Amino acid sequence: MQFTSVDQSQTTTNLATEAIASSRHHEEHPDHRILGVVVFLVAESMIFLGMFSAYLIYRAMSEQWPPEGIERELLLPGINTIILISSSFVMNRGNKAIKNGDQAGLRVWFAATAIMGAIFLAGQVYEYSSLEFGLTTNLYASCFYVLTAFHGLHVTFGVILICGVLLRSAKDGHYTKESHFGPEAAELYWHFVDVIWIILFILLYLL
Amino acid sequence: MSNQEGERRPLDFFGFSTDHKVIGIQYLVTSFIFYLIGGFMAGIVRTELATPDPDLVDPEMYNSLFTVHGTIMIFLWIVPAGAGFANYLIPLMIGARDMAFPKLNAVAFWLIPPGGLLLLASFLIEAPQAGWTSYPPLSLVTGKVGEEIWILSILLLGTSSILGAVNFSVTIFKMRIPTMGLNDMPLMCWAMIAASALILLSTPVLAAALILLSFDLLAGTNFFNPSGGGDPVVYQHLFWFYSHPAVYIMILPFFGLISDILPVHARKPIFGYQAIAYSSLAISFLGLIVWAHHMFTSGTPGWLRMFFMITTMIIAVPTGIKVFGWLATIWGGKLRLNSAMLFAMGFIATFVIGGVTGIMVASVPFDIHVHDTYFIVAHFHYVLFGGAVFGIFAGIYHWFPKMTGRMMNENWGIVHFVLTLIGANMTFMPMHILGLQGMPRRVAMYDPRFTELNVVCTIGTYILAVSTFPFIINAVWSWLKGPKAPGNPWEALTLEWMTSSPPPIENFHTTPVLRTGPYDYGMKKTLSIRARLKEMASSVPPRNKETGIRVSEAQSSSLLGDIQDSDSDNHP
Secondary structure, X not given: OOOOOOOHHHOXXXXXXXHHHHHHHHHOOOOOHHHHHHHHXXXXXXXXXXXXXXXXXXXXXXXXXXXXXXXXXXXXXXXXXHHHXXXXXXXXXXXXXXXXXXXXXXXXXXXXXXXXXXXXXXXXXHHHHHOOOOOOOXXXXXXXXXXXXXXXXXXXXXXXXXXXXXXXXXXOOOOOOOOOHHHHHHHHHHHHHHHHHHHXXXXXXXX | OOOOOOOOOHHHHHOOOOOHHHHHHHHHHHHHHHHHHHHHHHHHHHHHOOOOOOOOOOHHHHHHHHHHHHHHHHHHHHHHHHHHHHHHHHHHHHOOOOOOOHHHHHHHHHOHXXXXXXXXXXXXXXXXXXXXXXXXXXXXXXXXHHHHHHHHHHHHHHHHHHHHHHHHHXXXXXXXXXXXXXXXXXXXXXXXXXXXXXXXXXXXHHHHHHHHHHHHHHHOOXXXXXXXXXOHHHHHHHHHHHHHHHHHHHHHHHHHHHHHHHHHHHOOOOOOHHHHHHHHHHHHHHHOOOHHHHOOOOOOOHHHHHHHHHHHHHOHHHXXXXXXXXXXXXXXXXXXXXXXXXXXXXXHHHHHHHHHHHHXXXXXXXXXXXXXXXXXXXXXXXXXHXXXXXXXXXXXXXXXXXXXXXXXXXXXXXXXXXXXXXHHHHXXXXXXXXXXXXXXXXXXXXXXXXXXXXXXXXXXXXXXXXXXXXXXHHHHHHHHHOOEOOOOOOOOOOHHHHOOOOOOOOOOOOOOOOOOOOOOOOOHHHHOHHHHHHHHHHOOOOOOOOOOOOOOHHHXXXXXXXXXXXHHXXXX
């Protein structure tokens, strides 16, 4: 007796192992991982938004901001900002490359991005060492260090992600025109880190 | 159609499974164990409160007990239980084989046990003492080691919640079968969209609050210390920006479950599908802009209190829409008063009591008198116990057959329900009066004039403790030896019932095709099912003139019951 009107070749047999079931599961639906990354980044932004709000409240309730004794230097962080923003464009070239099947292009541009990220981090560390205020000097100082360090942690993680992509791209054919989730996800993350920095820079250094 | 194929060995539930059904059960069992632990702590608190003198436990221990009680009930019982139901049900309800990200799903679950164990382990070193709200300056000066353990625990548990929400939202939006539009999906899915939005947008802000608190605690910063330029109220804003949406995160999944349980046992379509669906979204959105109603006595300015009072009152409207929708669903239905239905109806009654006191405390002039009194304790226990916990039990009684392939014992279920209903009301109703008479919360010593009512509350607590026994015995015995459940014991219409109990690993042998809407009980389309199915059995399935779709084998055989073993005929 034939009830089903679905193509019999699509029917699964009694799949004994979960491994088979889950790998077939993934063959059977489109790749939603990029959407997953985007949703996750929305959540991650909210941590920063929470900290930004606290910062803005502190700023609003202070008579003088930054408080007495804080001198904000713009040159070094400004250069760092330009490096970070440019690195986003560099990384984008890497993804454009792999979308055309150009593995070498992916490797070169991503390596450049990682280096720029590392320079950014080095610049941050140098800035920390040259500042005259510490974590507990005053409220601005505490906000400054916690915010930039939290962001720096994210940059570090981003650099690690890029290195992960570079390692995988060493294997020929791992990333192709059709399959390049790793580079794409890393790029989304990097842009997120970049946008957060822009807001951070405006709040901490300019406002 | 065999029921054995979906059954799993007990050891499967202790490992790193990526099957959403296993993960869902792992969430539910784990969270229930924490419920018992948190309940035990409440038992000690209530035993202390049976007499006006603080003579049972040390003050620090008392503080730790209510702190960890609250923390467990929120982060280790209700939130994960909601995630457990969502995990189990969503893929089945939308006809998918699993969640969008099965490995991430497993990671999300496996953050719960360490988070919970860390919190419990704090009792061995130094337990947190500043309440689950952990306000500075108290949280910075008392039980500091415990406080940091608490913070780490919450960070783990919050991360679990966020990762779960990533999965739920992508799965619901992207993995429904092609014939299921957004307005064809069960209301649980709408509820989880709403809950996931809240989790994603608000939980990270709690993380921010706790990170800053950690710096104050460990690194000598002064984010929340006025003498260093900071402000403790900033902590409160960041904390409540999550913790208010948290209460909607804790109730929305159960609103969803109730919307899916009532039509089945009332044999009636849900009243106001779209109203209920969109009201979930409205609650989600409004839930993000009411947080400062927890801060009416924190020196917040008048304009701020006015704004939050108004938004808080408005949120009653979508909630009320749901309640009226549920009542209209039950009205005139051919009710089956089984345990699931009793708990669902008990949910409505008890939750509404909590909702009414919620409107009362939304009002600033009223709240400034009852804030930090037992009136507030009464309010939130009515919505959380009467709401979420009744909802969880309704869900368990309703979906236990699907999850385990066994039927629960109805008589024990009714005993459980009666004891729970009596116990909950006896425990929490007198607290309204206590609060209005001025008994503060979070203290072990109170004015002797409050004694009699406190004794009533304590007795109620013991009844609740006893009520867990019929449930546990029923659940364990039924899982091991209960009568086997058919694919669709409740004759329901949503997709999870169109497969075996328990479902096979890949959920459905063939991709399901929608035959009816999720709530079309008694509708013309389904009236002559038997006739139509007989017709189909004799030839190629005729096209359904209204919907133009064909019935899959899974649906037809479960609607008719297991009339034949058709599996062996159809599989290559």
